[in-house]
Amino acid sequence: MPASTELTARGLPPPAWEVQTLPATQWQTFYAAVLNAFHENEPAEATALWSSLTEPQRCSVVRDEGAIVGTAGIFSFRMTVPGNRLVETAGVSMVSVQPTHRRRGVLSALMRHQLESLHRQGEPLAILTASEAPIYGRFGYGIGARQLILDVQSRRVALAAPATGDVALTLEDPHKALAACEDLYARQVTGRPGMLTRATGWEHLPLLDPQSRHDGSYPLECVVARVDGEVAGYARYTVTVDWSRQNTAQGTVRLRDIEADNPRVYAALWRFLLETDLTSRVIAPNRPVDDPFLHLVSDVRHCTPTVLDSLYVRVIDAPVALAARSYAAQIDIVLEIEDAQAPWNQGRWRLTGDRTGAICTRTHDAPDLSLDASALGSAYLGGTTLTELAAAGRICAHRPDTLTTAATAFTSPVAPWLPHSFCRSLLPRL
Template identity: 55%
Template sequence: MTVELRVLEPGRWDRWYGELERAFGGAEESPEERSLWHDLTECERSLAAWDDDELVGTTGAFSFRLSVPGGSLVPTAGVTCVGVRSTHRRRGVLTAMMRRQLDDVRRWGEPLAVLTASEPPIYGRFGYGLATERLRMEIDSARVRLTAPTGTDEIRLRLVPPRAGIAACEAVYARRVAGRPGMLARQPGWERLPLLDPPSERRGAGEVGCVLAERNGEVVGFARFAVKSDWDEAGPKGSVLVRDVEALDPAGYAALWRHLFEVDLTSTVIASNRPADDPLLHLVSDVRRCRLRVRDGMFVRLVDVGAALAARTYAAPVDVVLEVEDAFCPWNEGRWRLSGDQKGATCERTTDSADMALSVRELACGYLGGFGLTALAGAGRIRELRPGALTEAATAFGHPVAPWLPHGF
């Protein structure tokens, strides 16, 4: 391959991002979107693939902190902007970029890399495993009712311009991060992402609005949403398009959803990215009329197996030796003894006999507690070498809260 990988020069960002747009169909994003991503791009962590003077591939890595079971925020590379020009497919450009990127992430001392995939089959060969799911709901709000918990009527709701409410919303979001694996602590500048609302992307909906939930003057939750109007011979049948809903307690959460269900001139509430264990499922009167659909969310890559497994806690005491296969990052291959509980863990090299054998991809799938190791073993992707080891590990890796990525990157 004659393609050369170079760190992105800030002065070439427009050309780099334009190549990415071409890889995703060629449509230019709005000036608001380009401005945001220009400001968020970390050029020193981004790569450009050059074939002589042609820019033919792109990738980048944001500096994130990812919530893991136990509440720790782990330094994580947020892989983004991956694209290869169609004329350079099947020439090893993507593999070369993934190789260089993971080497860099290891050098930066970040145990994890994460991404969302335009095409899920692409990244398994580089050691990424599906670790979170997202739930889409299309709720018939004309028929579905909510059973609100005690205290819901004590919540005061207040509509504010999204920009005016950003500080209060970010404060609520920050308090939620440690309690749910998969959430990203907001880095400076990322508070602008929820405000992104270019008219070209509204698809018939109005401007995004924001409602704050308050108790005794304190903001305990928020929702961001837009309304798409529609009518037929019988009257209004608009839709509420939900962007975000976060709250610090059940009453605040129920009050926000009740507001979304009761927006005038609407009969449908659509939420395209909710956690798989959303409490809303237990507030609605008829879950069948919520038209639920589960899709893939975030893919995780353990860049440093020992550091990654030691960074989280475990639901039950565990002491197992894992035989890890990792052809793409061979520094992870071999046997690791994982010992831990709800207070903490260690994971170190060992020569002891292995209790389980699996690839780094299976570790990634189970890392945040969203996918059971027993199910992966049932698919033939994990081998139990010591009787009882699988049950011990599967119990320990589980987590009472489903992992979830609330927004893309």
């Protein structure tokens, strides 16, 4: 519902909230408001890390009689888009409204302010992960990437894997192995849309392992794979062992993250996880939807694959963002974009491009496709096809042949995926 027609619980128009930049000295108060809105406590080590990562000048607040009642923050990233290109991207996080101020226009004020600020600053893309799925579509965000959750009954499956005899595995301290693991992660970033470069400090986030979240599990472990002495893969995980069933161990491996340079190493790491002593289950809460594991495992029915929404994408500057990526096939179409929240995107744009690059300019020509900002965000990384969106009524194809051509051009050879969390919550709930 547009802000101008929103009503409060009392049936009155919401007040015109003023959005302010957060003074750096008030970060603790800001963060306390975020934790309160999400009904969470947090260990001191996590708060200290988020304090070091936060960019106060990119945090916004809404106050009521001096108290912070709404928050929003931005992290500065570069994200891979189709064509293996890195694009400046705003990572939206720490968005909250206090329970006393729900449905009074606070969120709308914050999101409008954020869109306008990003446009002025010249960032073409914004991304977020949503605590509640229905919220952000009305601000032009679309589901740009999904995540695969695997719950593998490891004693009931095997791997049809390539030979892994030259892969050496060692257990190492996660902190001591961090630099080598980060080098490997950095090598993977440009290979898949949705992946983010990690600026200094962010490498510590996957290692957060507070005792309060162990739930009886052994602390974070790291297995490192080497080929000819060089690090070629790693997996970080925790193990929980359950002896309650007649003194028979029924342990669970909870995979934090896994990266590998080649299929042999990836298979070797998965075999290690599946064959961990005293365990019968491996949970992987965040894998790409085209994870090769699905083609390595003997029986996918014992893996309970579940797909959920993950990364939401907002195109801030349509011509810049569309020209920043490449296209899987030659494309020359006119897009008519509806974008009331970002009126600078509104109108018709001619997009011309191929695998080498693209240009996007304003035009008065008749449109081939009409779509809104949310549909554009969903299609941008290539994980949701234009034909899917058209079938759902989210895109109007004025010429059906153009839809097919454009859908092919917008696709990505690998599914977009976000392994690098920037959500304030410590970890996915496993």
